[in-house]
Amino acid sequence: MPLLKAKLALSKMQNGQILQLITCDSGSLKDVTYYVKQQGYQLLSSSQDEGEICFIIQKESVDSSC
Secondary structure, X not given: OHHHHHHHHHXXXXXXXXXXXXXXXXXXXXXXXXXXXXXXXXXXXXXXEOOEEEEEEEOOOOOOOO
16 A cells, blocks of 8 residues: 555655655565666665654656757
């Protein structure tokens, strides 16, 4: 569910905007990291503290030349 919510949020954002995703779903660590890389976004940070995972994602396409 956290990945789906992140996808929906990122789809509404413009390049350069930053999303903070906080979840307690341990599977998200692998899923979100893979998705961000696959989409060409920037994973600015990810951290775990007491079962809570926090991702900071910047929506920025790898190919931004138009």
